[in-house]
Amino acid sequence: xxxxxxxxxxxxxxxxxxxxxxxxxxxxxxxxxxxxxxxxxxxxxxxxxxxxxxxxxxxxxxxxxxxxxxxxxxxxxxxxxxxxxxxxxxxxxxxxxxxxxxxxxxxxxxxxxxxxxxxxxxxxxxxxxxxxxxxxxxxxxxxxxxxxxxxxxxxxxxxxxxxxxxxxxxxxxxxxxxxxxxxxxxxxxxxxxxxxxxxxxxxxxxxxxxxxxxxxxxxxxxxxxxxxxxxxxxxxxxxxxxxxxxxxxxxxxxxxxxxxxxxxxxxxxxxxxxxxxxxxxxxxxxxxxxxxxxxxxxxxxxxxxxxxxxxxxxxxxxxxxxxxxxxxxxxxxxxxxxxxxxxxxxxxxxxxxxxxxxxxxxxxxxxxxxxxxxxxxxxxxxxxxxxxx
Numbered sequence: 001x002x003x004x005x006x007x008x009x010x011x012x013x014x015x016x017x018x019x020x021x022x023x024x025x026x027x028x029x030x031x032x033x034x035x036x037x038x039x040x041x042x043x044x045x046x047x048x049x050x051x052x053x054x055x056x057x058x059x060x061x062x063x064x065x066x067x068x069x070x071x072x073x074x075x076x077x078x079x080x081x082x083x084x085x086x087x088x089x090x091x092x093x094x095x096x097x098x099x100x101x102x103x104x105x106x107x108x109x110x111x112x113x114x115x116x117x118x119x120x121x122x123x124x125x126x127x128x129x130x131x132x133x134x135x136x137x138x139x140x141x142x143x144x145x146x147x148x149x150x151x152x153x154x155x156x157x158x159x160x161x162x163x164x165x166x167x168x169x170x171x172x173x174x175x176x177x178x179x180x181x182x183x184x185x186x187x188x189x190x191x192x193x194x195x196x197x198x199x200x201x202x203x204x205x206x207x208x209x210x211x212x213x214x215x216x217x218x219x220x221x222x223x224x225x226x227x228x229x230x231x232x233x234x235x236x237x238x239x240x241x242x243x244x245x246x247x248x249x250x251x252x253x254x255x256x257x258x259x260x261x262x263x264x265x266x267x268x269x270x271x272x273x274x275x276x277x278x279x280x281x282x283x284x285x286x287x288x289x290x291x292x293x294x295x296x297x298x299x300x301x302x303x304x305x306x307x308x309x310x311x312x313x314x315x316x317x318x319x320x321x322x323x324x325x326x327x328x329x330x331x332x333x334x335x336x337x338x339x340x341x342x343x344x345x346x347x348x349x350x351x352x353x354x355x356x357x358x359x360x361x362x363x364x365x366x367x368x369x370x371x372x373x374x375x376x377x378x379x380x381x382x383x384x385x386x387x388x389x
Contacts, residue, residue: 029333030326030341031358033075036317037248037285039120039196041340042075044333045354048321048342049079049124049199049253053372054380055096058084060106063376064096065113070351070381074118077340079288082126082201085186086179088144089207091132094374098123098189099182107193115194122251123190124199125183129207130168131261142169144179146211146233147218151262173221176233179207184240187250197249200237202275203290204253205261208234212256212271215264227274234275238282247283251319257292257305268292269309276314287314288342291322311337326357352385361386 034041055061072078084090084097097103107123114121130145137143145168154163171179187198202208210216211233217224223232234252241250256265256272265271276287292305300323311318320338329341347353349366356363370379 028358029330031354032333034317034339036077036120036340039077040075041077041120042073043354044340045076045329045347045357046319046321046340046342047071047076047078047347048344049082049201050344050348051081051092051095051372052380053092053094054374054376055081055094056374058090058095058097059103060096060110061376062109063381064110066381068110068121069113069117070385071347071353072114072117072119073352073354075120076118076354077120077122078114079199079342080121080123080195082124082206083186083190085125085127086182087138088141089127089182090136091128091143092136098125098186098193104189104193107190107195111194120196122197122199123193123195124201124253125186125190126201127179127182127207129210130165131206132168133164133166137166142166144169144171144175145207145216146171146223147216149216149218154261170219173223176223176236180233180236180240183237184244187241187245191245191249197251197285198241198245199251199253199288200234200241202234202237202252203255203260204258205263208237209255209260209263212254212275213263213265215259215262215266227270231271231275231278235278235282238279238284242282242284248285250282250284251286251288251317252279252284253288253290253321255290255294256310257295257303258290259295269305272307272310273313276310280313280315284316286317286319286340288319288321291320291324294322308337326360329357349383351383355386359386 030045031043034044086099111121130143130151132143134140143166148168148170150167151165156163190198212230217230222229254275256268289307292303293300295301307320317339319340319342320332321342324341332338332341345366349364350356364383367379
């Protein structure tokens with residue numbers, strides 16, 4: 001359970017403590033402390049999971065030590081880039097995994113560096129499902145999914161290259177427990193690497209989202225059809241991980257409103273609500289949800305949908321993400337629409353983002369061209385801090 005204390009009480013405490021001050025410094029909602037389960041966070045600015053494609057051979061690299069520690073503040077929450085649960089989970093070059101001993105060992109110094117600066121570090125674990133091609137798969141096999149419907153080729157984010165996806169193979173009903181187990185073992189490995197917990201990636205059109213969404217899931221077994229059936233796979237993963245590492249160390253990311261990778265749903269409000277109500281039964285730590293305005297990656301839409309019904313229905317900590325500015329984030333926390341706000345591109349380009357928010361300092365502009373280059377420094381650890389800017 002997250003503590004949903006109001007900011008008003010916080011302000012009045014400040015006033016009492018500082019009644020001698022002639023001018024009261026206004027409280028910045030994003031920079032107020034928050035208790036997330038067993039974790040005492042000093043502020044509410046979260047590093048969102050960001051694919052960076054610099055883990056050569058799917059093994060985290062020493063340059064990630066600097067990257068994550070740069071973005072760590074004492075009492076700040078960070079999530080890793082999406083990290084594969086098995087050798088069938090990959091769909092992008094040089095993304096990290098956590099299914100081998102070598103990968104677990106490679107994560108340890110990265111986790112240690114974050115902990116040395118007082119950060120709270122969660123490992124986001126994923127399986128891309130059909131967002132892959134045979135080049136990324138063991139023995140050149142077809143990617144697996146809930147369906148055998150292929151994904152149309154997509155122009156990559158550089159606007160030039162075209163991503164080709166191999167038509168997926170539909171998982172048999174009897175194979176699904178094996179995939180659930182891959183997630184469970186990845187969570188166990190994350191704890192061995194020293195992480196504080198795991199975030200299950202159930203968003204953005206990847207495998208779990210493929211099961212959740214009726215635009216993709218065309219199954220006729222117990223994992224398809226009704227809302228309950230489509231949510232079964234996700235909830236079996238949650239249950240397995242909760243049993244393995246404890247509910248107090250488990251979060252999940254969801255994007256019911258999004259249509260990434262041709263994974264839309266005909267009734268996202270019902271899907272989002274059903275998922276959070278079901279998650280309450282497991283008592284997980286947090287739910288991290290992408291704003292409805294981010295229907296597609298990189299594009300903000302005007303829309304009437306809101307995360308508020310999910311926020312009100314969920315018993316744990318609620319993290320909102322998607323196109324937030326400093327002002328937006330402060331408003332979301334002040335209005336109790338979210339406990340924490342995750343930042344992606346702004347945090348990528350501003351390693352000291354919480355500090356900049358505190359001072360309302362100007363922000364570095366991010367360079368989209370270097371988001372996914374394999375360079376260990378360029379566009380990765382070379383964004384300036386305030387004092388060096």
